Amino acid sequence: MTRDELDKFAEARINGAPLSDAALKKLLAIESEAELEKLYYTARKVRDHFFGNRVFLNCFIYFSTYCRNQCTFCYYNCKNKIKRYRLTRDDIEDICKVLKGAGFHMVDLTMGEDPYFYEEPERFVELVKLVKDELGLPIMISPGVMRNEILLKARANGANFFALYQETYDPELYAKLRVGQSFEGRIEARRFAKEKGYCVEDGLLTGIGNDIDSTVLSLRGMEAHKSDMVRVMTFIPQEGTPFEGQQQNSNLSELKIIAVLRLLFPDRLIPASLDLEGIDGMELRLNAGANIVTSILPPDSELEGVANYDRKLEERDRDIKSVIQRLKTMGMEPASQADFEKFLGA
Ligand code: SF4
Numbered sequence: 001m002t003r004d005e006l007d008k009f010a011e012a013r014i015n016g017a018p019l020s021d022a023a024l025k026k027l028l029a030i031e032s033e034a035e036l037e038k039l040y041y042t043a044r045k046v047r048d049h050f051f052g053n054r055v056f057l058n059c060f061i062y063f064s065t066y067c068r069n070q071c072t073f074c075y076y077n078c079k080n081k082i083k084r085y086r087l088t089r090d091d092i093e094d095i096c097k098v099l100k101g102a103g104f105h106m107v108d109l110t111m112g113e114d115p116y117f118y119e120e121p122e123r124f125v126e127l128v129k130l131v132k133d134e135l136g137l138p139i140m141i142s143p144g145v146m147r148n149e150i151l152l153k154a155r156a157n158g159a160n161f162f163a164l165y166q167e168t169y170d171p172e173l174y175a176k177l178r179v180g181q182s183f184e185g186r187i188e189a190r191r192f193a194k195e196k197g198y199c200v201e202d203g204l205l206t207g208i209g210n211d212i213d214s215t216v217l218s219l220r221g222m223e224a225h226k227s228d229m230v231r232v233m234t235f236i237p238q239e240g241t242p243f244e245g246q247q248q249n250s251n252l253s254e255l256k257i258i259a260v261l262r263l264l265f266p267d268r269l270i271p272a273s274l275d276l277e278g279i280d281g282m283e284l285r286l287n288a289g290a291n292i293v294t295s296i297l298p299p300d301s302e303l304e305g306v307a308n309y310d311r312k313l314e315e316r317d318r319d320i321k322s323v324i325q326r327l328k329t330m331g332m333e334p335a336s337q338a339d340f341e342k343f344l345g346a
Contacts, residue, residue, distance in 0.1 A: 006038055010045035013263045021216050027260050028212045036256065043259035043289030050267040054335035055327055056292040056343075057320060058140065058271075059104040061095060062303050063087040063127065067112025069144070070179050073167075073208060075238035076112050082240060086116060092127060095298050096134035102320050105340040106138040106161065107131055108294070113144035121150040125157055132158025138344055140201070145181070145189045155196060160344055162193035165203030165231065169221030170214040177205065190225060199344055201229035201269075206257055207249035208235035215257065219264060228343075229269035229292070232257040234276055251277060255288040262289030269343070274318045279326050286330065296320050 001009070013019070030036055064086040070077045076084070087095075099107065109131060111117060117124040124143060132139055140161035141154055151162065166186055167177050174183050190200045202225060204210075204218045222230050234254040237246045254276070261270050272285030275295040282293055297303055297318040327333055 001038060006042050007045065010042045010049075013042075013046050013266050014049050016266075019264055021220075024216050024219060024260060024264070025212050027263070028215055028256060030256065036252075039256065039259045040288045043262035044287065046262050046266045047270075047289050047291050051291050051335070053332045054291075054339060055272075055286065055332050056105045056269065056335050056340055057103060057296060057323065058292055058294045059099060059102075059107045059320070060110065060275075060295045060297060060303075061087075061092070061107060061131075062110045063092060064111035064114040064117065066114040066116065067144075068115055068118065069113050069181060071177060071181075072179055072242045073177055073205060073235055073238070075241060077241060080238075080240040086114065089127070089130060092130060093134065095301075096131060098298055098300075099135060102299070103324065103334060104137060104296070104320065105292075105335065105337060106140055107135060108140040108142060108161075108163065110142035110163075111144070117143070118146070121146060121153075125150065125153045128154045128159050129157040138340065145185055148189075148192050151189070151193055151198070152196060155193075155198060160199060161201060161229070162190065162198040163201035163203075163229070164190050164193075165201075165205075166218070166221065167203065167205040168210060168214060169218040170210070173209045173214060176209060187221075187225065190227070194226065199228035200225075201231060202227040203231035203233060204257065205235050206232055206253045208243065208246065219257075219260065223264060227265075227268065229271065230261050230265050231271045231273070231294075232261065233273060236276065251281065251284065255284060258285055258288040258290050274323070279317050279322055282323065283326060283330060286327075286332065293323055296323055 030039055065076050065084040066086055067076050067078055070079050128139060138160040139158050140163055141159045142163040164186055168174050171183050194200045202222045232254050234251055237244050237248055258270060269292045270290045271292050271294040272282045272290035273295045274282055299319050
């Protein structure tokens with residue numbers, strides 16, 4: 001395709017022209033560097049139409065790494081004998097002090113399905129309220145599949161976004177990844193949250209059991225549920241898990257899917273996570289069409305990420321200052337809070 005043709009293709013996506021399964025498969029099959037560059041160019045063109053050079057910044061607080069589930073891809077699954085932590089109210093208050101005025105657009109409160117909070121979910125709602133009172137920022141919650149009534153209480157106490165990743169819309173693969181968890185129950189939880197005024201985030205895992213056909217199935221699944229934020233993450237083999245010995249794939253599939261997500265969801269949020277390759281990886285993901293940086297940790301934090309590429313590294317450059325510096329070198333900048341609030345209210 002020539003530059004003109006790419007621009008016309010971007011224009012069609014901006015105007016909501018449909019993308020057939022065959023077209024999606026063709027895009028996902030691209031391997032040559034020259035063709036990939038064209039794909040990323042088109043994705044950036046679409047993103048820039050809606051968001052310009054402005055990027056949102058999401059702070060990640062993994063406040064409990066306890067979990068009752070046994071997802072085979074996850075380091076924190078209940079069978080893995082690892083050191084875990086659960087932050088106290090005081091710990092979270094202290095974190096809020098360093099986050100005040102730091103420049104985040106939203107704070108993501110994430111936990112495993114920790115029995116401590118599942119047995120008394122009011123404890124979770126209190127933490128949401130605490131962070132809202134302290135920071136006054138939009139809050140994303142990523143607590144797993146909580147009861148509807150708790151989602152409502154969290155919403156009433158300041159939660160705006162509900163993140164719950166399906167990982168795949170292929171039920172057979174799902175059963176291998178999210179062992180023993182309801183496929184429909186996860187979809188239903190997001191549907192309920194959306195109906196009750198939350199923005200919702202869905203996510204796919206790539207590099208473990210998915211091929212082009214199952215990826216298209218997953219993209220269509222996400223499309224059907226009208227998620228506000230759509231994510232893809234590369235599977236990283238985790239020590240002590242059933243998939244520990246699997247080979248790790250490159251980031252190529254993730255970058256391609258980010259670009260395809262941008263073409264399919266032109267005006268939605270698409271994360272560039274720091275959790276897989278740090279700030280260099282963030283740059284690649286933004287260049288593929290992403291527009292919100294996630295997994296930024298509070299300054300000097302020892303909190304965990306999810307995939308946590310830097311678990312064994314001494315230096316972690318996951319702080320907001322380093323992110324903003326890199327954005328500047330890319331000709332990008334943080335969006336305003338008003339832009340983010342506008343997105344939430346849209
Ligand atoms: S992915 Fe989430 S629910 Fe599954 S084991 Fe890990 S922390 Fe628990």
